[in-house]
Amino acid sequence: MASHSRLTRQEAIEAKCCECSYDDQDVGTWRQQIERCYITECSLWEYRPKSRSKMPNIDHSVAVQPY
Secondary structure, eight states, X not given: OOOOOOOOHHHHHHHHHHHHHOOTTSSSOHHHHHHTOXXXXXXXXXXXXXXXXXXXXXXXXXXXXXX
């Protein structure tokens, strides 16, 4: 029996985004292509991989609020 390692939540999101949006014949890296994703109706759109330089500054002194 082969052992399969589980993906982290972020790895699973990245894998799904790559499956949906990445084209190795298109311009840019997989991350750049996914950053350009325009499918805002996707439930993962807000969580898709983005460059750290494009991420908003987060105040880490504020606790994360539950839903």
